[in-house]
Amino acid sequence: MKTNETMKTMSFADAIEDALATAMATDERIIIIGEDVHLLRVNLLSRFGRDRVLAAPISESAFVGAAVAAAMGGLRPVVEVMLVDFIGVAMDALLNHAAKTFAFSGGNWHVPLVVRAACGGGYGDGGQHEQSLWGWLAHIPGLTVVVPSTPADAGGLMLSALSHEEPVIFLEHKLLADYWLDYLGAGGRDTVTYDIPMMGATGPVPDPWQPVPIGKMAIRRNGSDITVVGVGVGIHRALEAATILAQNGYSAEVIDLRTVSPLDREGLCASVSKTGRMLVVDEDYQAFGLSGELAAVVLESGIQAKYGRVCVESTIPYSPEMEKQALPNTVRILAAANELLLKR
Amino acid sequence: MEINHWHCYENMFSSRQFEASVTTVWRSGKISGEMHLSTGEEAITAGTVLQLQAGDAMALDHRGTSAMLMRGVDPFRLLREFMGKSDGLCHGQGGHMHLFSKRHLAASSGIVGATGPAAAGFALANRALRPGSVALAFFGDGAMNQGMLLESMNLAVAWRLPVVFICKDSKWAITTLSASVTGGKLVNRAIGMGMPATSIDGTDVEAVWKTASKSLIRARKGKGPSFIHATCTHPEGHFLGDPLLRIARHPVKEMKKVAGPMIKSAIHLQGASILKRSGSLATVTTLIGKTARDQHFSGKDPLSRLRRQLKKENGRLEKLENELINKNQAVINRALAAR
Structure with a gap:
């Protein structure tokens, strides 16, 4: 990071949203698509309106597939499938289309798509809601897969993903993203506790945002x-x-x-x-x-x-x-x- | 099969009692993760599951508790499963969203819409190996937008499979109002695929029973699938701790967390036009209000509805209820005391 920038403290979830909002404010092509986004992304909805934050039916194969072609058509969609486990339903769109278009078009047609999903376990929700699957997705040529572990990387990698010309899978761990843990784990209870890595859940982030390069450890x-x-x-x-x-x-x-x-x-x-x-x-x-x-x-x-x-x-x-x-x-x-x- | 109201009530009441106890145990932190109750669906479950015979199969969604109970699964083993214990129904491996009982040919999935293909497959196996037996598919209105469910409805018609598709319509797909993301009428989709489809009040166990009876006879005779669209209410929303309901019930405490960032975003200098922004804000506040109204029994409780009918027989109802309350409490106590 550059030395002249100031830092502020942010939660992992807020960092993603803040970076996303920053990018959305300057790039009108960025839209959000996904189930329940009118609630999960209520801040982006209140700022950017319903044309750019689109609540989808539970039809992953349709709306992820549509996001792929919307990206080909010139938009830069961030499509959400809630949990990465649910990506199974939409896998054809990613495996056979998003990942293949650049190669099939002879390198002439990009798919600037971000697929955003929560991943990981540690809150007792069972094997159909707690998988990680990044290796499984990374196996496919044409898919970029990022997995941040700190707020600074979460925001910085989201910025890079949004300006990347090819499909990026952005995975946020539920033990780091507090709203997911509350949504799926605690549900408003104070009778349950989790082993949350505090350094990952909250931390310093650069102000203004700096992209974190993809492919750099x-x-x-x-x-x-x-x-x-x-x-x-x-x-x-x-x-x-x-x-x-x-x-x-x-x-x-x-x-x-x-x-x-x-x-x-x-x-x-x-x-x-x-x-x-x-x-x-x-x-x-x-x-x-x-x-x-x-x-x-x-x-x-x-x-x-x-x-x-x-x-x-x-x-x-x-x-x-x-x-x-x-x-x-x-x-x-x-x-x-x-x-x-x-x-x- | 003729309906026995008392038998239905006994099952519905027991299921309600059990899930009320599950709620308490979940709140105490002894059940981890999400908890989707089938409370509010008891008449739909009783009107269908209580007509099943040996060899019939059930494909269950993430709210399988009442169906498992009414099919005869031991409540002790269910609660122990929810608590993640090795003496649970699935040895603590599955949890409440992934309940499996091979003996009952009952399998659950936490993937929305997955019960469609599962029921079609069970029906295929049943037709070949257990002629005359059927498969039930349970799912919500949200699942009706899932390709795999619609595809399996077509498959069932094309192959004349003995499936009864049961859509439990609560009007809500998680925290999305179904009408806002769904085109046309749900029954028309089934009719369009060439199967008989009936819309009923899913809080009326008699209506469910009669409709299901026709569908089951049709399936057992090899005449193919049918579709039942039954309305219902989930008084606890999508799951325990439903965020919209939380805000609706504790507006001061819960809204504080949401309102600040939301208003900050809404008045941010860069963004959509003011008109679009206020429209978006209104959408959210409307949703919160609508949840509170929709997810409330308000006279549409399947249990109290049947209870009113049975009240005439002096004393019998109270005696039965007391027995069932004690029976449930004994199971809960045993499950909580076990190591």
Whole structure:
């Protein structure tokens, strides 16, 4: 970040909305489409009116598909499917259309679309509402996938997504975005508590907003013994673990990818070649996903490294106790890190 | 099958009692995540599910509690499931939105509209393996805009599948007024696809029963699917803690959180014209008021409606209700006491 800009404090959710409003004020092509947006985006509705904040029926395949072509037609839609789990219903629009148009048109036709969705678990809503799916989406060539972990990145990545010429999936974790957690978790109750990473839920943001480049990771903690890498809430769990590792004399470097696709290969390889150990913390599914891709990137670059991963291994259980074990937590990260650190 | 009002009332009352207790347990924090009640839908459930036979299947949405109870699932195991315990119906893996009972051929989904394809598939299996048995699809008015549901309605007609499509119309799709995002009349969609469709008052268990009876006979005879459009009310809104209802019920406390940023946005220098802005603000305030009115029984409670009919028989009703209250309380106590 530039040194001459001032900072202010903002919540993760407000940061996204503030960046979005800033962009909407200068670019009339940006519109919001989605279920319940008249309520979820009530501030944008009151400022920009009903022509630019369009409440949709529960018809994901229709309105996401329409958003793809609206983007091709010159608008810059931000289309919301509430939870990333519901993207399944609209997958054809993304897999076979949004992701393919640029290639099929011989590089002549862009799809400047942002798909916005809440992701992640930790509030006991079950395996059909708590998935992460960023690796699954990033698997498709033509889709850019960003997963911010701080308010500054949330706003900055939203700005970049809005000016990106190709489809971007923007995923906001429900433990970071307070309104989602209240909407789906607490429901106005004060009898439930969550393990919210405070550094991610509220934090300093630049004033005025600065875009955060897509495809660039951030080093959250410098270290020399092991690289712990991930996105979203996983970063905050990794930072907790790194603090404990430091007390035991180990120096962990924590890398926030921020963008799942395209990957910051250079940044990752630089860190792993320094530490010689890579531990992936990934709230998405373990098999055939981000954690395996990171191993492939390191292998391809010829780096010799010890490797481990802490991911979600199966369908996320509804039961809060079982869910805690299923998601990457500090205990699991520490166990995996210690195992790697013992390897010579 | 002839309707037995007492049997219906017993089931409807038990379901209501159970969900009232679930609400208390949810508020105490012992149930995590969302909680979508089927309170207000009891007459629709009783009028359909109580006519099912062994081998019939049910595709349930995110409000499957009353259907599961009336199909004979143990309430103790239901509540334990909601609490995420290993002795719950699905060993704590599914939760209230994902209730499964293989024995009853009952499967739920939290994906809106997914019960359409599921019922079509159950019907296909039933026709081949359990001739004469049927499949029910339960869904809301919001789901009627979901492609997969409309596609499966057509599929059921094309393949003459033994499905009864049951649309529980509360007028609201989550916090969106359905009429604002829906074209035409819902029954006309079903008629357009070539199946018989009936619109009824879903708080009148007798009307539901009679209509469902015809649909079930038709399906069992291999004559194909039909569509029942039944109106109802959800007094707790979309789910417990419904944000619109919260504002409507506690305007001072809840509106404070929303009003500041909303007004700040509305008077921001850059943005739409004043006319468009005030129009948008009016939309929101209207919605809040409408929720409070719509999601209120106001004489349209399926339970009290049937109760008025049964009151004539002196003493029997109160005796039954007391028995059911005690029975429910015993189940709740046992579930809360279990480890």
